[in-house]
Amino acid sequence: MMIKGEGQASKARGRPRLFDRTAALDRAMRVFWDRGYEGATFDELIAVMGLSPSSFYNAFGSKEALYREAVGAYLTGPGGFFPKALAGGGPAKDAFARLMMATAAAYTEEVGPAGCMISLAGLHDAPDRADFRDFMREVRGRSRTLMIERLDEGVRNGDLPEGADVAQIAEFFETVFRGLAVRARDGADRETLEKIGVMALDAWPGVRA
Amino acid sequence: MMIKGEGQASKARGRPRLFDRTAALDRAMRVFWDRGYEGATFDELIAVMGLSPSSFYNAFGSKEALYREAVGAYLTGPGGFFPKALAGGGPAKDAFARLMMATAAAYTEEVGPAGCMISLAGLHDAPDRADFRDFMREVRGRSRTLMIERLDEGVRNGDLPEGADVAQIAEFFETVFRGLAVRARDGADRETLEKIGVMALDAWPGVRA
DNA sequence: ATATTTATGGAGTAGCTACTCCATAAATAT
DNA sequence: ATATTTATGGAGTAGCTACTCCATAAATAT
Numbered sequence: 001m002m003i004k005g006e007g008q009a010s011k012a013r014g015r016p017r018l019f020d021r022t023a024a025l026d027r028a029m030r031v032f033w034d035r036g037y038e039g040a041t042f043d044e045l046i047a048v049m050g051l052s053p054s055s056f057y058n059a060f061g062s063k064e065a066l067y068r069e070a071v072g073a074y075l076t077g078p079g080g081f082f083p084k085a086l087a088g089g090g091p092a093k094d095a096f097a098r099l100m101m102a103t104a105a106a107y108t109e110e111v112g113p114a115g116c117m118i119s120l121a122g123l124h125d126a127p128d129r130a131d132f133r134d135f136m137r138e139v140r141g142r143s144r145t146l147m148i149e150r151l152d153e154g155v156r157n158g159d160l161p162e163g164a165d166v167a168q169i170a171e172f173f174e175t176v177f178r179g180l181a182v183r184a185r186d187g188a189d190r191e192t193l194e195k196i197g198v199m200a201l202d203a204w205p206g207v208r209a
Numbered sequence: 210m211m212i213k214g215e216g217q218a219s220k221a222r223g224r225p226r227l228f229d230r231t232a233a234l235d236r237a238m239r240v241f242w243d244r245g246y247e248g249a250t251f252d253e254l255i256a257v258m259g260l261s262p263s264s265f266y267n268a269f270g271s272k273e274a275l276y277r278e279a280v281g282a283y284l285t286g287p288g289g290f291f292p293k294a295l296a297g298g299g300p301a302k303d304a305f306a307r308l309m310m311a312t313a314a315a316y317t318e319e320v321g322p323a324g325c326m327i328s329l330a331g332l333h334d335a336p337d338r339a340d341f342r343d344f345m346r347e348v349r350g351r352s353r354t355l356m357i358e359r360l361d362e363g364v365r366n367g368d369l370p371e372g373a374d375v376a377q378i379a380e381f382f383e384t385v386f387r388g389l390a391v392r393a394r395d396g397a398d399r400e401t402l403e404k405i406g407v408m409a410l411d412a413w414p415g416v417r418a
Numbered sequence: 419a420t421a422t423t424t425a426t427g428g429a430g431t432a433g434c435t436a437c438t439c440c441a442t443a444a445a446t447a448t
Numbered sequence: 449a450t451a452t453t454t455a456t457g458g459a460g461t462a463g464c465t466a467c468t469c470c471a472t473a474a475a476t477a478t
């Protein structure tokens with residue numbers, strides 16, 4: 001079954017759309033990233049996307065569906081630094097050092113809003129938005145999973161002791177990561193975030209010089 | 210000049226109010242703490258406060274004014290653990306250890322919403338709410354100031370070296386503190402937060418065993 | 419050619435959100 | 449007693465928010 005909006009151009013039936021769906025989604029994602037779900041109004045979203053209400057609903061279904069797609073666009077776009085920083089070789093601690101530096105850079109990148117679209121969403125809203133909160137919690141959990149996997153790799157490679165509490169280390173770095181998103185929102189600059197990251201690495205298990 | 214609502218009972222003119230203003234504010238504060246500013250609707254607020262719109266506006270002025278008062282009620286109530294944990298005697302590191310444990314307890318206290326009313330507010334909203342964001346940023350800055358003051362005391366007492374970068378240490382612990390609020394919101398329990406706090410203390414400047 | 423499918427334009431709207439208005443109540447000041 | 453002040457009850461509302469509806473356009477399928 002073809003998924004709407006993903007059909008191949010050569011087989012598309014009906015009137016072809018007059019806008020670039022991917023570009024429109026990217027623009028919407030940046031508004032959500034900046035203002036959150038509730039803070040992004042429908043009128044502002046369709047304005048930056050250059051769409052009429054009809055075209056919007058035809059292509060995206062609802063504001064909530066758009067948000068979920070925008071999360072995907074964030075993860076594969078601006079949020080891509082996270083898996084990328086962890087994925088490189090070397091000892092696990094080096095990977096986490098890269099992650100801290102990449103986070104400091106990404107959270108203060110001038111081309112996008114400060115901080116992280118994922119870290120700050122679905123934390124503080126009405127009880128009838130439980131599905132949304134659950135979704136964001138699940139997405140946040142993915143980064144913890146990535147960290148745990150990288151730490152397990154470190155244990156296998158011998159750069160972490162056999163009995164290392166990888167879940168605990170991941171919990172700690174996720175906490176720092178979420179905290180950095182808050183600090184970036186409040187205006188902390190890249191250098192400040194980098195120093196915080198360096199200090200967090202001092203908590204790495206093992207003897208410090 | 211008498212501030213409205215704070216006049217002494219013996220001199221109050223006009224019809225006396227039929228409700229307990231402090232208790233109503235406390236109830237509203239807990240709704241804001243749970244749902245944030247936007248997530249708390251006017252109808253829900255006046256319902257938990259037990260007020261009609263007229264009585265509400267007469268006593269509190271506006272939703273935003275209520276929120277600002279609620280922040281004050283949070284800081285002197287549930288948020289009071291922060292200055293209290295820091296204020297105790299002993300080395301600065303002990304004070305920060307108490308702060309981490311008290312934070313883990315406060316953020317998972319069952320009588321109130323998980324996490325922190327201050328850490329999560331004004332981070333993700335519409336651009337026309339800049340005043341609100343600035344207010345929350347300022348309130349968050351106060352906890353950093355408290356930490357810096359306690360660290361300076363530690364330098365004076367000799368439990369931190371003379372040239373210790375107290376601003377940097379405060380930045381780091383504020384980041385952990387904000388991150389813990391996010392983790393608590395996502396359901397992390399007290400023990401998990403305590404372990405994160407213990408690990409954060411491992412980043413304390415100095416030689417680790 | 420005609421039916422079918424999908425996209426667009428643009429006017430319109432139910433429901434909610436924070437708030438207002440006004441008559442009335444209940445206190446103090448003189 | 450009367451004026452003044454403050455609180456309350458309860459109906460009402462401007463403006464916004466996400467969304468709908470319907471006529472029309474532009475493609476493919478047969």
